[in-house]
Amino acid sequence: MARTGRPRSFDRDAALHTAMLVFWERGYATTSTTDLSAAMGINPPSLYAAFKNKEQLFREAIELYERTEAESSRRAMDEAPNVREAVAALLHGSVDRFTAEDRPRGCMIVHAASSCTTDHESVRDFALRCRARTKSTLAARLDAAVASGELAGDTDTDRIAAFYTTFLNGLSLQARDGAERAQLHELVDMAMTVWSARTGPLVAA
Amino acid sequence: MARTGRPRSFDRDAALHTAMLVFWERGYATTSTTDLSAAMGINPPSLYAAFKNKEQLFREAIELYERTEAESSRRAMDEAPNVREAVAALLHGSVDRFTAEDRPRGCMIVHAASSCTTDHESVRDFALRCRARTKSTLAARLDAAVASGELAGDTDTDRIAAFYTTFLNGLSLQARDGAERAQLHELVDMAMTVWSARTGPLVAA
DNA sequence: CCTCTTCTGTAGAGGTTAGTACAGAAGTGG
């Protein structure tokens, strides 16, 4: 089963992780393959043999980001005792991720949005779908709460999801502009006051 | 007083306006001088003679944007009958601007943020200062309301300004991702429910 | 008309981009 031929001399997963960090920091269009291969510690032919081209490498990097970073937000939502806490956990958890000291600031996928132009339409569409997924994950959690009776039946889950997604995007930009973690947490608390005004008396917490 | 020499054969203001639209649509780093001179209908030497270089052209384009687009938001705030309406006017007016049919979507300055990397630090800093100005304009309006007794003396104006600025950035991204104007107006209404929770009983509206 | 100045188009310099040809290295299977 083992493949024949000279074995790869670098760790593909580690190289992909490095590429993710570089794209996260610098965006898609503004990152050159020279930057990438230098950071990954390999030469261009190795990069292209392992990842096909810049676009495919970026897609794999985004997928890795979703599997690791974004997944932690999803888990935080699942572990919360109720819907309100789930939304708060999503927002506060995202703030922590957006301002982590050992990683680039903000959300990789949000940042990727702006750094591709019409020239990279397929990359742009890919990132767009990723962002839409965040919103539907949140909407699904809200719908589940409606189904279980935790939220009133006439709750406009889609609109609430859109609101918090929009706010989350704003947080990513603020983080990238250098906002302090503590301040962003305060902003999340403010955003959560929208909650009570929108979800009716069923949720007291 | 008239300058001697062969007169410029194009309208500098019109060319700058065109450049603004191109930068607005495509960002800084991802717009090439070839794109610019083609759109402006002039050749590279004319572009460089009139605007010095790409960075200076971008700075002038941002300044034009602030003088025209952003100024309309400021005016909407000034014309509002009270603080709350001023903030609402800022947000709703921005949504209209972000989704105007004849212009690129979203805010040019927000978009410029992500499209420059560490390579263009001076441009990045410039855009950062522009974004900070939006927040301080809003904070100033809130402070004026406190001074005039329209808002309670202990109102945390800076935090409120930070919240709405963050939300505004999120709106810009949503607009760029293709969100409908009507939906964004609904999100603004949701964001305004934060208002009553934060400003105390002095403001009933 | 002539000079002086400044603009215009052509054409290209010098650097960076994404991606690759090729020869040799380093494994596996027989």
Add this chain to the structure above:
DNA sequence: CCACTTCTGTACTAACCTCTACAGAAGAGG
């Protein structure tokens, strides 16, 4: 040991980037 496969480093291509040298065009002042 040898064929076969696949990776590796060097060195490159073709296209693009920002910006400019240069010659001629087009105005103003005398």
